[in-house]
Amino acid sequence: MPGRKFADGEVVMGRWPGSVLYYEVQVTSYDDVAHLYTVKYKDGTELALKESDIRSQSSFKHRKSQSSSSSPSRRSSSRSRSRSRSPGRPARGRRRSASQSREHKDDKKKIIQETSLALAVLVLFKPSENNTKRYNGEPESTEKNDTSCIILEQKLKPDLEIKRVLEHYSLRSRKDDKKTEEIFSEKKTFLAVKPVEKVPSKTKELEFGGRIGTFILILLLPATVFYLLLMCKQDDPSLLNFPSLPALESLWEWRVFGVFLLWFFLQAMFYLLPIGKVVEGLPLSNGRKLQYRINGCYAFLLTAAAIGALLYFQFELHYLYDHFMQFAVSAAAFSLALSIYLYVRSLKAPEEDLAPGGNSGYFIYDFFTGHELNPRIGSFDLKYFCELRPGLIGWLVINLAMLLAEMKIHNLSMPSLSMILVNSFQLLYVVDALWNEEAILTTMDITHDGFGFMLAFGDLVWVPFVYSLQAFYLVGHPTTITWPVAAAITVLNCVGYYIFRSANSQKNNFRRNPADPKLANLKFIPTATGKGLLVTGWWGFVRHPNYLGDIIMALAWSLPCGFNHILPYFYVIYFICLLVHREARDEHHCKQKYGLAWERYCQRVPYRIFPYIY
Ligand code: NDP
Numbered sequence: 268m269p270g271r272k273f274a275d276g277e278v279v280m281g282r283w284p285g286s287v288l289y290y291e292v293q294v295t296s297y298d299d300v301a302h303l304y305t306v307k308y309k310d311g312t313e314l315a316l317k318e319s320d321i322r323s324q325s326s327f328k329h330r331k332s333q334s335s336s337s338s339p340s341r342r343s344s345s346r347s348r349s350r351s352r353s354p355g356r357p358a359r360g361r362r363r364s365a366s367q368s369r370e371h372k373d374d375k376k377k378i379i380q381e382t383s384l385a386l387a388v389l390v391l392f393k394p395s396e397n398n399t400k401r402y403n404g405e406p407e408s409t410e411k412n413d414t415s416c417i418i419l420e421q422k423l424k425p426d427l428e429i430k431r432v433l434e435h436y437s438l439r440s441r442k443d444d445k446k447t448e449e450i451f452s453e454k455k456t457f458l459a460v461k462p463v464e465k466v467p468s469k470t471k472e473l474e475f476g477g478r479i480g481t482f483i484l485i486l487l488l489p490a491t492v493f494y495l496l497l498m499c500k501q502d503d504p505s506l507l508n509f510p511s512l513p514a515l516e517s518l519w520e521w522r523v524f525g526v527f528l529l530w531f532f533l534q535a536m537f538y539l540l541p542i543g544k545v546v547e548g549l550p551l552s553n554g555r556k557l558q559y560r561i562n563g564c565y566a567f568l569l570t571a572a573a574i575g576a577l578l579y580f581q582f583e584l585h586y587l588y589d590h591f592m593q594f595a596v597s598a599a600a601f602s603l604a605l606s607i608y609l610y611v612r613s614l615k616a617p618e619e620d621l622a623p624g625g626n627s628g629y630f631i632y633d634f635f636t637g638h639e640l641n642p643r644i645g646s647f648d649l650k651y652f653c654e655l656r657p658g659l660i661g662w663l664v665i666n667l668a669m670l671l672a673e674m675k676i677h678n679l680s681m682p683s684l685s686m687i688l689v690n691s692f693q694l695l696y697v698v699d700a701l702w703n704e705e706a707i708l709t710t711m712d713i714t715h716d717g718f719g720f721m722l723a724f725g726d727l728v729w730v731p732f733v734y735s736l737q738a739f740y741l742v743g744h745p746t747t748i749t750w751p752v753a754a755a756i757t758v759l760n761c762v763g764y765y766i767f768r769s770a771n772s773q774k775n776n777f778r779r780n781p782a783d784p785k786l787a788n789l790k791f792i793p794t795a796t797g798k799g800l801l802v803t804g805w806w807g808f809v810r811h812p813n814y815l816g817d818i819i820m821a822l823a824w825s826l827p828c829g830f831n832h833i834l835p836y837f838y839v840i841y842f843i844c845l846l847v848h849r850e851a852r853d854e855h856h857c858k859q860k861y862g863l864a865w866e867r868y869c870q871r872v873p874y875r876i877f878p879y880i881y
Contacts, residue, residue, distance in 0.1 A: 271297055272318055273304060281306045282320035289322060296469070312795070312862030470627040474636070474852060475721075481635035488724055489599050492732055495837060496592050499739050504834045518596045527597040533573070534656040537566035539647065548708045553619050557641055559648060559708060563655050563701035570660050574667070585675055587668035588742065595732045602727040606634065606720040609649070613638035613717070622717025637717025650718035653726040654707060659697050661731040666690050669738035677745060684753050685746045685827035689737045692760045692824050699768065706775045711853060737828050737835045746829040753827070760823035767816025770805035774813070777801055792871070794864040802871045809874045811853070814846040818876070850875055 273279055273294045281292035281304075292306035295313070303315040475481050497510035543562030550556050578584065587594065610630075613621070616639045625636035642649045670682045670690055682690070700707070707713060716722060748756075777786055781799055790807075791799035805812040821839040828835035854875070857865045875881055 270299070270302070273297075273321060278324060279306075280322045280324055280326075281308070281314075281316050282322075291324070292316075292321075294321075296471070308862060313859045470624055470632075472855075473627055473629075473632055474624065478629050478632050482631050485631070485635055485720060488729065492595055492599070492728060493592070495733060495736060495834070496595060496739070498834055499736060500592075500743060502743070504740070504744070504832050506833060513592070518593060520590065520593050523590050523593040524597040524600070527594060527601060530661065531601070531657050534566060534570075534660065535647070535652065537569050538562065538652050538656055540565065546705055546708070549714055551619075551640070552623075557643075557648070558646070559651055559705075561704050563704040564698075566656055567660055567698065567701050570664070574664060584664075584668040584671050587665060588672035588739075591665075591732075591739065595728060598728045598732065599724065602720070602723040605649075605727075606723045609642055609718055609723065610634045610638055612642060616642075622715065624715055625717035625719060633717075633719065635720045637719030637722060640717050641713075642718050650722060651707070651713065653718075653723065654712060655700060655704060658726040658728075658730040659700060662734050663694060663697050665731055665735040666693055666738045669735065669742050673742045673745070676742060683741065683745060683747070684750075685748055685829075686738065686741050688748075688753060688756060688760075688827045689741065689824060692820065693734070693738075695760075695764065696820065699764070703768075703771070703775075706771055709775055709778050711849070711856075715856065733841075734838060736838060737824055740828055740832075740835045744828070744831070746827065746831070748827055748829070756823050756826045759826070760820055763816045763819030763821075763823060765816070766805070767813055767820060770812035770816060773804050774801065774806060792864050792868055794861045796860060798861075800861065800864060800868045802868060807872055809876055809878055810869070810872050811846070811850050811876050814850060814876050815878075818843055818846060846876065847881075 275294055275296060277294045279292060279294060280289040282289050290308055292308050294304050295307050296305045297303070298305070298315070303317060304321060305313060305315050306321070307313050473480075475484060494510070497513070498504045498506075498508075501508060501510055538560070540562060541560075542565050543560050545558050545560050547556040548559055574584070610633065613633075620639055620641070622637050622640040625633050625638050625640075627633055637650075641651075667690070670686050673679065673686050674682055712722060773786070773789070776783055777789070777791070778798070781791075788803070789801055790803045791801050793799050801807065809815055818839070821842045825836045825839050854865075861868070
């Protein structure tokens, strides 16, 4: 095999990035373009390594037998010899003898620095089951009897100072620690370790049911939207009362499509305005960081002013309600055209720009999940723009149109209490998303998923036309609720919002600046990648507290529609399914990223979304 030394499936020794430690790994694939091997560590962590960071197992076994044959007195010297021979060790230490104590001292200090990552690795990489079960959040000082860790053992055994460093990676509160300064300086070393260069290789594990599943979803998602909208228009929207299909020609109107285009490009223009700060996203696989303009709130205010002006000049927003299905069809046609454009342009994109999850080589799968991670036209980021602007702000405009339609159709001087609640709750949700626009940069949609049919259709059709279902339902099916019921639903929404917002902010702040003094009370598990996993606060309550808050809010949005039909509860039912599936996807990615540290986190925080239930 020219250009490649190790075969798929071969068990070799892989260097842990940023350290001199070698662990037993299995080669899972090889990227011919980037010349990188994807290897899997025993704990499940997957990394991409260069060939120079991989050794055959035989060279390590040979060294081990040499040292074990030594007498105890010779063992200590042979230990220093074998340590000096360990692969990747800096040349300076090679000729060290016991008499060179000053150098030894310096070296010890250096070892502490060099292996600050390795120490965390040691804490994390104790694969013996007993150790894992014994784990209670306190530092452990035992070392494992595993040949894969032999080099690390040799470095650590005599060094008491290192034990001290190990203790610094414990889960105690950072605030209470006397040696805060030292911890932070060492933590900085730990965090400063350059993230492993991971160039996307072919996506092997297909999600969403693979090719067949994604093909079905491409057909099923639009069909579901049209079914829901047709149902909502019926006097009796019972599930078994299947709606009759409208004539095809009634679904399309060029004028409606023109209004949709106008809306889309108006939002694009707002996005391009040079107002609002510019921030950097998380590092990409090649270490590069993209820049994003944060001006969603300005876009919202400008849109509100434009809608206000339209209403002032007697424009009937009711038009949106009357042509709702045609708008949905226009948005769907546009999102399909956009997805085709995105896929075609992704074929020319460099390998490093492809999405980790959408590079399977199967057309239908990559088309659905999104082939290119961050497609841009100049500085115009298509995915980032679509995530928050046309669909999300559009959702609010639709809600407002439904509110006005309700007043007009039922001849009301005030909207119903149910309609006010639905509009207010969802307004809060969208304004919150725009206010915290920066937080979207750390979500899966931006960092992992490509931009393809899934997100294009989701952002432009599913969000505005399905999420507004409760308001649409209330226009045709007036529901009366009492003030105490309204108050109880409002409390429920506030509880959900509080959990959702504080959990998201806690994680986002921690990811942005782990040393933030405001987070000093929080404990975390360090991981070998340099990022920590919070185990107290919201993220110690359940593993996805933000999903819990989101689901509680979803329920509060449906309750004002009463209990006559299940249709307005579609959102909360679908949302639970979506977030349970999303949570499973995220867990899978986190297990790959963090290996044993993730398992420990799961032991500490056993419930995924619903405490004591799931
Ligand atoms: P999250 O914001 O929940 O992010 C998950 C990531 O958080 C993980 O991949 C991991 O990434 C990090 N993480 C996990 N556990 C910990 C921990 N203990 N400590 C620190 N970091 C941790 O994911 P989503 O992008 O799915 O959701 C973002 C928000 O959007 C949520 O509130 C969700 O409810 C909402 N949402 C709304 C939808 C809607 O249609 N209304 C649809 C989807 C989501 P890493 O370690 O790499 O940082």
